[in-house]
Amino acid sequence: MPIEAIEPQRLYRQISDQLRKLIVEGEFAVGSRLPSERDLALQLGVSRPSLREALIALEVEGHIEVRMGSGIYVCPPVQRERRIDLSSEEGPLELIRAREMIEGEVAYAAAQHGSKQQIAAVEEAYALMISNAQAGIDPLEADRLFHIRLAEATGNSVLVGLVTQLFDARLGPLFKRLHSHFDGTRVWQEAIDEHALVMEALRQRNPEQARAAMRRHMDIAFTRYSANLIREYGDRVQQQERPRKRAVRKSDTQLK
The missing domain is CATH 1.20.120.530 (GntR ligand-binding domain-like)
Structure with a gap:
């Protein structure tokens, strides 16, 4: 097998790849609300702007839906023919x-x-x-x-x-x-x-x-x-959701 060049991935793609994997594997069920941006950024060990770019990528791909004033929700599986290639997109x-x-x-x-x-x-x-x-x-x-x-x-x-x-x-x-x-x-x-x-x-x-x-x-x-995607979401709702959020596995949070 010939050796292939390794493409350095943009950070937002590394983040979106991990979150997409968790969604596909059912860690975040269809229709469920994702943890707040603050919690996800802390668990993944990344900045909130980088996380926000990743969430936007997942939204464009159809994996999540941003509902203003409510939260970010997991969508049904995306059909292969409807997937959007973001490999050339800059953050x-x-x-x-x-x-x-x-x-x-x-x-x-x-x-x-x-x-x-x-x-x-x-x-x-x-x-x-x-x-x-x-x-x-x-x-x-x-x-x-x-x-x-x-x-x-x-x-x-x-x-x-x-x-x-x-x-x-x-x-x-x-x-x-x-x-x-x-x-x-x-x-x-x-x-x-x-x-x-x-x-x-x-x-x-x-x-x-x-x-x-x-x-x-x-x-x-x-x-x-760089402002919050959910501007009306507020700290009060974020505090309410923390006890029942799904945690991101530590093995999935080691971004480079």
């Missing part, structure tokens, strides 16, 4: 951190080197975000245009391709499902306000301010998507 929260690092420097370079026409093009995309939001149109495409035009203002085609690739990664099933739990008019207005600070720094040709504003935008996005 949404890791994507945001990567964008924070890269696009902060992109904003710095755009404020420093962007031409008058290029800055005007970014401003046009920003105005489109506002008008779309006001008209009840999803501002996502205008948001994408803003970030790509910002990269174009650096004069570096490699950065344009990288920013485009990173932004388009959020169009995958994992990020879409995560976004669906937190999307709304208020969230978009907050995001537009965050873009306004980047835009103001560009107008003033202030690279340091542009970098700080972009990093702040991405940091807020990370915090936003």
